[in-house]
Structures are given as C-alpha cells and as structure tokens.
Amino acid sequence: MKKFLIINCLLLAVVGQLKAQTYRNYAHVKELGKSGPYNNTQHQSFPDFTYQPSSNPQLVELRKTFNLDSVAGKGSQIDRVIRLLNWFHNQVPHQDTLNIDSLNAMNVISFYRSHKVGQGCYVLSIGMNDVFLAMGFKSRSVICFSGLYPVAHGGHVVNALYIDSLNKWIYIDPQENAYMKDEKGMFLSIEEVRQRIIDGRPIVLNSTANYHNIPTKKEDYVYTFLAEHLYRMICPVVSEYNSQTITPGKVFTYVELLPAGSKDPKTDRFETSIGERYNVITFHTNNSSAFWKKP
Numbered sequence: 001m002k003k004f005l006i007i008n009c010l011l012l013a014v015v016g017q018l019k020a021q022t023y024r025n026y027a028h029v030k031e032l033g034k035s036g037p038y039n040n041t042q043h044q045s046f047p048d049f050t051y052q053p054s055s056n057p058q059l060v061e062l063r064k065t066f067n068l069d070s071v072a073g074k075g076s077q078i079d080r081v082i083r084l085l086n087w088f089h090n091q092v093p094h095q096d097t098l099n100i101d102s103l104n105a106m107n108v109i110s111f112y113r114s115h116k117v118g119q120g121c122y123v124l125s126i127g128m129n130d131v132f133l134a135m136g137f138k139s140r141s142v143i144c145f146s147g148l149y150p151v152a153h154g155g156h157v158v159n160a161l162y163i164d165s166l167n168k169w170i171y172i173d174p175q176e177n178a179y180m181k182d183e184k185g186m187f188l189s190i191e192e193v194r195q196r197i198i199d200g201r202p203i204v205l206n207s208t209a210n211y212h213n214i215p216t217k218k219e220d221y222v223y224t225f226l227a228e229h230l231y232r233m234i235c236p237v238v239s240e241y242n243s244q245t246i247t248p249g250k251v252f253t254y255v256e257l258l259p260a261g262s263k264d265p266k267t268d269r270f271e272t273s274i275g276e277r278y279n280v281i282t283f284h285t286n287n288s289s290a291f292w293k294k295p
C-alpha cells in the first residue's frame with residue numbers, strides 16, 4: 001500500500017510538471033520570460049521597510065471591533081493567517097470602483113456594510129494589510145504592473161506576508177482568497193510564484209480560491225493574469241494603518257523592484273512626482289534580495 005502511494009504521488013508530480021510546462025506557451029508567460037534577471041549584487045540604498053506594531057491604538061481598535069482574535073483562532077501562524085484571509089475576503093467583495101477616501105480596514109469593511117459597494121484590489125490589499133498588522137504579522141501591500149511603457153495595462157495588488165515559522169514571505173491575495181504552494185506543499189512567495197511561472201515549474205493554487213464564489217481557474221489567474229502583471233512590483237516603505245490615505249501635503253514613499261535592464265517608468269500614480277495634494281518619492285532597484293529583505 002505504501003509503495004502504491006509513493007508511485008501515485010510520483011505520477012501526480014510528473015503530470016503536474018507536464019501541465020506547468022505547457023503553460024510556458026501562454027503569451028504573457030513568454031513575455032515575462034523575456035524580462036532580464038534581477039541583479040542581487042547591485043548596491044543601491046533606499047529606506048528600510050517598516051511595519052507598524054499591533055500595539056498601535058488604531059490597530060488595537062480594529063482587532064477588538066471585529067474580534068480578530070476569535071477570527072484567527074488557535075493553531076499555527078499559517079492556520080491563523082488562512083482564517084484571517086478567508087474572513088476578510090468574505091467581508092468585502094471585489095468591485096472596480098472609485099477608491100474611498102479613508103483607506104483603512106475599518107472604513108473598507110464599514111463602507112461595504114452600509115453601502116454594499118465593494119472595492120478594487122488596491123483597497124482590498126490595504127484592508128488585508130491592516131488586519132495582518134493588527135494581529136502582529138509583518139505585511140506589505142504589493143502593487144504589480146506589467147512591463148508595458150510608458151503606461152502599464154491594468155495591474156493587480158496583493159499582499160506579501162512574512163511567516164516567522166517558515167522564515168519567508170508568502171503570497172496572499174484577498175481579492176481571490178488565494179495563496180499558492182509548490183508540489184511538495186510548501187507555501188510560495190511572490191518572487192517564487194513569478195519564477196515558477198517563467199520556469200514552468202508546478203504551482204498549486206488553493207482549492208478555496210474564488211471570485212464572487214466562483215472557483216478561480218489557475219490557468220486564467222496564474223498563467224494569464226499574474227503572468228502579465230508580475231513584471232514591476234512596488235511596495236510602500238511604511239506599512240501602517242492609513243499609510244495610503246491621501247491627506248494634504250502628505251509624502252508617499254515607495255520602492256519599486258524591476259528586472260535588470262528595465263526602463264524606469266515615467267507615468268503612474270506611484271512614480272516620483274510633486275502634486276497639488278501630495279508628493280511621491282519612489283526608489284528603483286534591481287536587487288530582489290534587498291527588496292524582499294526579511295523584516
């Protein structure tokens with residue numbers, strides 16, 4: 001019986017590898033594969049990423065208001081994270097609409113409950129980020145764009161969550177209630193998802209991933225949608241409650257990771273600019289090790 005199970009697992013792994021290889025023919029996978037490698041020997045300084053502690057009064061209020069300790073429950077860090085992800089995904093559905101003024105989890109959830117209006121992936125990521133911070137996790141919103149210039153076509157925003165017990169960042173998408181693993185059941189980071197798309201190595205999408213209760217199709221989500229947008233990645237330097245809420249005179253600081261040899265973008269909301277209401281400072285790097293530095 002044990003021998004049969006081993007053979008069966010090996011066969012499944014081979015089938016998964018063959019399927020992953022076929023996705024390399026997808027148009028966006030091919031384009032992503034043409035991007036240059038990262039340059040982890042590049043010496044470029046940019047501010048350290050910071051993460052607001054859960055003792056912050058606004059995060060404490062968020063935690064108490066929505067009983068996040070009960071939502072997370074007991075168990076490992078991963079068990080708690082998955083429950084928090086599933087809970088937040090079910091609080092506010094995705095909807096392409098104008099951003100609300102106050103970009104924080106309290107307002108995102110309350111606005112949906114009172115107006116029945118969902119939010120875009122950017123706002124959902126910010127709300128999810130607040131929930132994770134409130135529960136003591138280190139988390140970032142990650143803005144993902146294609147390599148099209150001067151203006152990217154669309155985009156997507158997810159979360160990178162650091163798991164101490166795994167000693168790594170993992171990919172989280174509140175819009176799709178999604179996370180990913182390799183063929184051995186290990187959780188994947190955003191960087192690992194990107195590289196596996198390029199290399200044609202297996203990616204296992206969680207079975208509970210869904211969009212408006214319709215199961216997410218891996219072929220469309222990973223090898224078409226994500227493959228298009230995992231070229232440029234941008235993170236706010238400061239990960240904290242209301243970090244992305246626009247207030248008069250506010251300065252937003254970002255770091256953008258680009259493959260070596262890429263053009264620096266010129267026109268979008270997250271590039272260095274001086275505006276009437278706020279200013280933006282963006283650092284660019286080709287060093288993925290520095291960008292994904294452990295907190």
